[in-house]
Amino acid sequence: MTFEELKPKVLDILHHDDKIRDEKLLQICRLLEENVDYYDWVGFYFRNGDKEELVLGPYIGEPTDHTVIPFGKGICGQVAVSNKNFVVPDVKAQDNYIACSLTVKSEIVVPMFVDGKNIGQIDIDSNVLDPFTDLDERFLEFVNEEVAKIF
Template sequence: MSESKEQFYQSLSEQLTALLEGETNWLTNLSQFSAFLNMQLEDINWVGFYLSQPDSDLLLGPFQGNVACVRIPLGKGVCGTAAQKQKTLVVEDVDQFDGHIACDARSRSEVVCPLVIDGKLWGVLDIDSPSLNRFDQQDADGLENLMKILIDATEWSR
């Protein structure tokens, strides 16, 4: 990537705003968002959403990549922990994360951003990479900004 990460994520923000313009359906927008990130991010092997269920596990939502774990308990693995804490987690080496759930043995690093609307957890965005140390705080910040664009463009009713 010849441009800085800040410039890269700024460009993605502009592209995402245009992509989502005129569409407010949450399922459609989550699907488009996953496909968009899969096309734009290098060195990843899975990107998608796990959606919160009332008083239950996270359930697999729109994604790009190999088949995945269908349910993840709150507080378990990187996704369940990020959901429970409602905090973005960057994991440089998934083998060092206590309780990591290996849905794809090729994944070596991960970033998970909670999807929180009006204080309510809707789920998490999960991105995996086959490389160690693929994600850093700049990625987390850039992805959180992209999530804000998604949230603002979408009508969140099920």
């Protein structure tokens, strides 16, 4: 399924008033993981109040021990500080990478903003080397813009 085909499905999930926010986020994770071949782990991390750390939210994929990530640590922690997308074509080439699984080869993390403040991010791991393109970035920015509206 193309990103353009996935966009209305994301909107449909977010506009169901009968579901709580975490259920919607989990459905989005599942939608992406099931419909993008190289999205092997899809999850959200959110800022933990005023603390400079991220807390794992809804996700689909292998369980992770990384439920709390300090700002600056790993790819997610770096995005929390930089407020910029981070695409890692090969995780083995990253000094500040936190390994979640031996099968992960690449990662993309895109921040989410509410009223200009970084509240969290979507994190995608892939078992494929260098699969992410500008299209992934634009699509995940769209997802985060829409998700931000329910916060």
